[in-house]
Amino acid sequence: MSIIQLNQVSRHFTKGRQKVEVLNDLDLEIEEGDFLALMGPSGSGKTTLLNLIGGLDQPTAGSVEVAGRQLVGLSSRKLAQWRSRNIGFIFQFYNLLPILSARRNVELPLLLTRLGGRQRRRNADVALAIVGLGDRAGHKPGELSGGQQQRVAIARAIVADPRILVCDEPTGDLDRETADEILDLLELLNREHGKTIIMVTHDPKAATHARRTLYLDKGSLVREAA
Amino acid sequence: MLGQIFQITLLNLRNLPSRLGSSSVIVVGIGGVVTVLVAILAMAAGFSETLNRAGAPDRAIVLRGGSSSAELSSTIDLQRSQYVATLDGVRLASGELYTVADIPKRATLLPSNVVIRGVEQSAFEVRPELRIIEGRNFTPGRNELIAGRGASAQFLGIDLGATVELRQSDWTVVGIFESGGSAYESELWADLATAQSAFRRFSLISSMRVLLEEPGAIESVRGDFENNPAVDLSITSEEEFFRSQSEFLTTLITGFGYGVALIMAVGAMFAALNTMYAAVSTRTVEIATLRALGFGSAPVVISVLVESVALALIGGLLGAAVAWFGFNGYTVSTLNQGSFSQVAFDFAVGPDILITGIVWALTLGLAGGLFPALQAARLPITRALRGD
Numbered sequence: 001m002s003i004i005q006l007n008q009v010s011r012h013f014t015k016g017r018q019k020v021e022v023l024n025d026l027d028l029e030i031e032e033g034d035f036l037a038l039m040g041p042s043g044s045g046k047t048t049l050l051n052l053i054g055g056l057d058q059p060t061a062g063s064v065e066v067a068g069r070q071l072v073g074l075s076s077r078k079l080a081q082w083r084s085r086n087i088g089f090i091f092q093f094y095n096l097l098p099i100l101s102a103r104r105n106v107e108l109p110l111l112l113t114r115l116g117g118r119q120r121r122r123n124a125d126v127a128l129a130i131v132g133l134g135d136r137a138g139h140k141p142g143e144l145s146g147g148q149q150q151r152v153a154i155a156r157a158i159v160a161d162p163r164i165l166v167c168d169e170p171t172g173d174l175d176r177e178t179a180d181e182i183l184d185l186l187e188l189l190n191r192e193h194g195k196t197i198i199m200v201t202h203d204p205k206a207a208t209h210a211r212r213t214l215y216l217d218k219g220s221l222v223r224e225a226a
Numbered sequence: 227m228l229g230q231i232f233q234i235t236l237l238n239l240r241n242l243p244s245r246l247g248s249s250s251v252i253v254v255g256i257g258g259v260v261t262v263l264v265a266i267l268a269m270a271a272g273f274s275e276t277l278n279r280a281g282a283p284d285r286a287i288v289l290r291g292g293s294s295s296a297e298l299s300s301t302i303d304l305q306r307s308q309y310v311a312t313l314d315g316v317r318l319a320s321g322e323l324y325t326v327a328d329i330p331k332r333a334t335l336l337p338s339n340v341v342i343r344g345v346e347q348s349a350f351e352v353r354p355e356l357r358i359i360e361g362r363n364f365t366p367g368r369n370e371l372i373a374g375r376g377a378s379a380q381f382l383g384i385d386l387g388a389t390v391e392l393r394q395s396d397w398t399v400v401g402i403f404e405s406g407g408s409a410y411e412s413e414l415w416a417d418l419a420t421a422q423s424a425f426r427r428f429s430l431i432s433s434m435r436v437l438l439e440e441p442g443a444i445e446s447v448r449g450d451f452e453n454n455p456a457v458d459l460s461i462t463s464e465e466e467f468f469r470s471q472s473e474f475l476t477t478l479i480t481g482f483g484y485g486v487a488l489i490m491a492v493g494a495m496f497a498a499l500n501t502m503y504a505a506v507s508t509r510t511v512e513i514a515t516l517r518a519l520g521f522g523s524a525p526v527v528i529s530v531l532v533e534s535v536a537l538a539l540i541g542g543l544l545g546a547a548v549a550w551f552g553f554n555g556y557t558v559s560t561l562n563q564g565s566f567s568q569v570a571f572d573f574a575v576g577p578d579i580l581i582t583g584i585v586w587a588l589t590l591g592l593a594g595g596l597f598p599a600l601q602a603a604r605l606p607i608t609r610a611l612r613g614d
Contacts, residue, residue, distance in 0.1 A: 057607075
């Protein structure tokens with residue numbers, strides 16, 4: 001059953017008087033529980049595609065249906081609500097709030113729920129335990145290594161139990177060994193917890209952790225590798 | 227929604243210590259505006275209060291018809307003063323000579339006009355609030371003065387026991403009086419007959435203070451004056467008399483205060499704008515991340531506004547505190563245009579003025595935070611996540 005369906009999706013940007021076509025009539029279907037790597041040269045539209053799936057951007061044309069919801073035409077308030085329930089974001093540079101402890105960072109998405117403070121902290125601790133940082137809950141991002149910070153970011157992405165994880169170069173800022181640990185963790189979340197993962201990466205080795213890989217070039221899907 | 231606002235605001239406020247330097251620009255800038263505004267308004271209020279304090283509802287001033295607001299230019303002869311004392315509605319009348327002399331001020335050493343009021347015993351009965359706090363009262367027939375507390379504080383040589391030269395004759399200060407902080411405290415008082423002789427105003431007085439049977443009796447006296455145009459006298463309630471004297475300068479000081487504060491406020495608002503733009507700019511990615519996670523734009527706008535207003539409030543409170551501790555009760559003197567003499571008065575930092583200062587601070591905080599807040603909320607998340 002497909003959890004993500006994009007039909008005839010185009011995304012254009014305007015730079016001055018120039019129209020830049022980033023995605024052209026793109027069709028894409030992703031099954032629930034898939035782990036998809038998106039690869040392609042810089043400017044090929046990978047991140048734009050990821051942003052459309054994550055509900056951070058709207059297409060110029062076409063339809064984007066994710067987790068049973070047509071995202072095109074939703075107001076920014078509705079999109080924000082939808083994202084908080086369905087999408088977990090993992091960024092290249094972790095995007096943690098430096099003044100908050102790991103636990104408080106992980107707790108952030110739960111502030112948008114009706115959970116009480118104690119339950120929120122309990123859930124955050126569970127998420128941190130899943131990513132192997134149960135003993136670092138009180139540390140601030142500045143006191144953690146890059147790999148640990150990315151684990152905190154992953155814990156934040158899964159804490160509200162979204163169906164889809166959207167990862168933009170999650171290992172782009174990490175060394176090989178740490179990157180492999182993070183990718184193993186994503187594999188685990190996909191395999192054991194059933195998360196659908198869409199990951200943009202430039203790293204062919206990272207893509208081997210995914211179930212399949214799609215290649216984009218000049219805004220179009222050019223090939224697929226299993 | 228409220229929960230989101232609370233959480234993001236809390237995050238912003240917890241972030242403040244890491245931006246202490248830039249945040250203090252708002253606090254200091256707005257604090258300065260509030261200090262100046264409160265101080266100048268307190269000056270106007272103090273001046274106005276001092277003059278108005280001299281007025282009692284059952285007291286009135288009788289002047290020569292053509293000099294309705296200035297005792298200095300009024301002249302009343304003995305016949306007229308006796309006529310006033312016998313009118314219905316007048317319980318007690320005090321004929322007084324009003325003149326000014328140049329005495330150097332302690333602060334500037336420059337000569338300034340001080341009021342010399344020649345009075346009889348009835349002047350003290352008409353003004354029961356007046357009392358000698360040091361020394362004694364003057365002795366009729368002698369060149370003796372009693373000085374108001376304000377006059378003694380403001381003018382050089384007006385000390386108990388000191389001799390001061392007024393119009394080529396020496397006078398001894400034998401007492402210091404107070405009158406509830408009113409404008410009379412800026413005057414020097416002497417025996418009427420002695421003053422008339424010394425200042426060559428033989429048998430003439432300038433004005434009369436009358437104690438009325440009741441406040442409404444002023445209309446009866448006014449009616450008598452109108453029915454008898456030959457006496458050419460006018461009567462004004464003391465409250466109205468002092469209110470009209472304070473009006474011009476109070477309006478001038480207040481207008482000046484708001485003008486200066488407005489100019490400073492423009493500067494402070496740009497400082498606040500700058501600081502809040504910088505605060506938003508350094509947290510572009512943070513704000514975008516929160517919005518990506520599902521926090522709405524409105525809570526982001528409100529949280530930035532709350533931060534700006536909170537800083538402005540701290541500035542406002544500090545500014546008000548500086549004005550309170552630095553100026554409240556501070557005594558100065560200035561020329562009263564109505565009487566052409568110096569009036570000593572205290573800065574009066576009252577609650578209404580403090581509230582005005584705080585309202586200005588909050589308005590500046592709101593204005594300074596609004597555009598940066600809107601910018602934070604309007605920037606597309608995808609761009610903001612890249613830190614653009």
